[in-house]
Amino acid sequence: MNGLNVDTLRGQVRGQIITPGDAGYDAARAVHNGLIDRRPAAVVRVSQVADVIACVNFARENSLDLAVRGGGHSAPGFGTWDGALVIDFVNTSGVRVDPAARTARSEAGATWADFNHATHAFGLATTGGIVGSTGVSGLTLGGGIGYLDRKYGLSCDNLLSADVVLADGTFLTASNSENEDLFWALRGGGGNFGVVTSLEYRLHPVDLVHVGVVIYSVEHAETVARFYREQMDTAPEEFGAFLAFHQGPPVPFLPEEWHGKPVCVVVGMWTGDPAEGPARWQPFLDVAPVAGSMVGPMPYPALNSAFDAMYPKGLLAYWKAAFLPELSDGAIEAHLDFGSRVPSVQTAVHLYPIDGAVHRVGATETAFPNRTAKFSPVIACMWDNPADTEANIAWVRDYASALQPFSEAAGYINFMDKDDLPKVADNYGTNYRRLSEIKAKYDPQNLFHVNQNIPPG
Numbered sequence: 001m002n003g004l005n006v007d008t009l010r011g012q013v014r015g016q017i018i019t020p021g022d023a024g025y026d027a028a029r030a031v032h033n034g035l036i037d038r039r040p041a042a043v044v045r046v047s048q049v050a051d052v053i054a055c056v057n058f059a060r061e062n063s064l065d066l067a068v069r070g071g072g073h074s075a076p077g078f079g080t081w082d083g084a085l086v087i088d089f090v091n092t093s094g095v096r097v098d099p100a101a102r103t104a105r106s107e108a109g110a111t112w113a114d115f116n117h118a119t120h121a122f123g124l125a126t127t128g129g130i131v132g133s134t135g136v137s138g139l140t141l142g143g144g145i146g147y148l149d150r151k152y153g154l155s156c157d158n159l160l161s162a163d164v165v166l167a168d169g170t171f172l173t174a175s176n177s178e179n180e181d182l183f184w185a186l187r188g189g190g191g192n193f194g195v196v197t198s199l200e201y202r203l204h205p206v207d208l209v210h211v212g213v214v215i216y217s218v219e220h221a222e223t224v225a226r227f228y229r230e231q232m233d234t235a236p237e238e239f240g241a242f243l244a245f246h247q248g249p250p251v252p253f254l255p256e257e258w259h260g261k262p263v264c265v266v267v268g269m270w271t272g273d274p275a276e277g278p279a280r281w282q283p284f285l286d287v288a289p290v291a292g293s294m295v296g297p298m299p300y301p302a303l304n305s306a307f308d309a310m311y312p313k314g315l316l317a318y319w320k321a322a323f324l325p326e327l328s329d330g331a332i333e334a335h336l337d338f339g340s341r342v343p344s345v346q347t348a349v350h351l352y353p354i355d356g357a358v359h360r361v362g363a364t365e366t367a368f369p370n371r372t373a374k375f376s377p378v379i380a381c382m383w384d385n386p387a388d389t390e391a392n393i394a395w396v397r398d399y400a401s402a403l404q405p406f407s408e409a410a411g412y413i414n415f416m417d418k419d420d421l422p423k424v425a426d427n428y429g430t431n432y433r434r435l436s437e438i439k440a441k442y443d444p445q446n447l448f449h450v451n452q453n454i455p456p457g
């Protein structure tokens with residue numbers, strides 16, 4: 001991009017424009033995944049919708065690639081791109097709660113920590129991610145899995161409307177009553193259809209939750225995994241807990257001898273009657289010897305930010321995903337094999353339950369089609385030593401291959417890395433055709449292609 005072009009854009013936006021050579025360029029081009037080292041032509045920290053319209057028009061008119069960054073957590077690093085214009089929402093994170101209507105409207109740069117902080121003041125919440133620093137935008141547009149999904153559905157199931165800047169620079173609102181086709185596509189179709197500038201959510205009464213983090217030696221993982229499967233078959237939807245494989249984290253409730261050792265963990269929360277909380281967790285304390293545990297009431301946002309410090313910006317990361325119709329014996333075996341060889345203390349292998357309310361939405365009601373799988377596993381390998389990169393990527397690939405026979409064809413797009421782009425069509429299954437038609441209507445030139453791309457059909 002030459003100087004003249006930047007000056008043109010500068011005259012059209014109120015936000016900060018950062019280009020190569022500017023102090024802060026390296027910080028501005030970086031995303032959460034430290035493996036990503038891309039050099040955009042400019043990063044625009046937009047301040048309002050008018051800036052977004054200017055950027056979209058500018059990228060289109062100058063044939064620039066356009067990347068859109070909400071919270072910057074995309075594992076493939078789609079929030080930054082070589083030679084691209086990056087729309088970065090980092091400076092727009094306001095959340096306005098309407099406690100009477102039980103709704104909240106969030107600006108596109110809010111994180112789940114921002115969102116939960118705002119809604120918790122009113123004793124309300126909606127389904128969001130399990131790490132506070134993750135962006136509401138990318139997470140919701142891809143689906144949105146979290147502790148509350150069994151009870152209240154995915155984040156995208158709680159989306160009531162979204163403001164969007166389209167590829168031709170026009171602005172509109174999508175909801176169940178206007179631009180319904182676009183609204184359908186935004187709920188699971190990712191960043192393919194436009195730049196979302198704000199998102200309105202339905203909220204639910206969620207205040208103190210009864211949290212459990214129960215850590216076992218990996219030698220008990222088979223017992224724990226089978227028990228977890230049995231429990232989740234009958235557990236009320238108020239029980240949102242996932243099975244995990246980690247290295248013992250340096251947390252105060254885990255004795256030091258376990259730090260860095262392979263462990264199996266059950267993590268989650270009970271949102272039902274607080275008096276029932278201890279009894280909901282007791283079976284997990286009894287099923288096998290416990291290496292360390294923390295069980296007790298906690299404000300919902302505290303749980304959502306409890307692990308943030310373990311996942312700072314800049315960790316190197318490589319992820320893969322699956323969808324398990326069942327936690328079959330074969331899937332458990334694959335987890336026991338690879339889960340006992342988790343390569344770093346930051347690596348998280350999580351099996352999120354996505355039944356209950358998620359299953360009550362039909363596969364074609366929103367773009368998110370995976371409405372019968374019971375678990376959405378993520379193999380989220382994260383590490384800090386570049387020397388480990390090759391071995392860690394190989395471990396993730398082998399793990400995913402071992403899990404594949406027990407999985408649906410694809411995995412959750414928000415947990416996929418860049419080399420899984422060929423699986424995007426498989427992931428959407430019967431919804432893919434409609435998505436590509438809607439793409440052709442709203443973005444016929446595929447301006448929004450720096451994402452899990454659905455080309456116009």
Ligand SMILES: Cc1cc2nc3c(=O)[nH]c(=O)nc-3n(C[C@H](O)[C@H](O)[C@H](O)COP(=O)(O)OP(=O)(O)OC[C@H]3O[C@@H](n4cnc5c(N)ncnc54)[C@H](O)[C@@H]3O)c2cc1C
Pocket residue numbers: 032068069070071072073074075077078079089108128129130131133134135136137138139140141142143144145146190191192194195196197311414415450451452
């Ligand atoms: C530490 C960590 C924890 C996570 N935990 C969970 C979890 O619990 N549940 C879960 O479901 N996922 C989780 N994820 C995955 C997460 O859903 C994806 O990484 C998601 O893309 C993050 O959204 P973001 O806005 O932070 O990312 P970004 O990198 O900013 O955005 C990702 C993509 O989303 C699109 N996008 C973002 N903002 C906009 C916008 N305003 N308009 C249009 N398109 C946009 C773009 O295509 C962009 O490339 C986690 C990721 C990390 C790194």
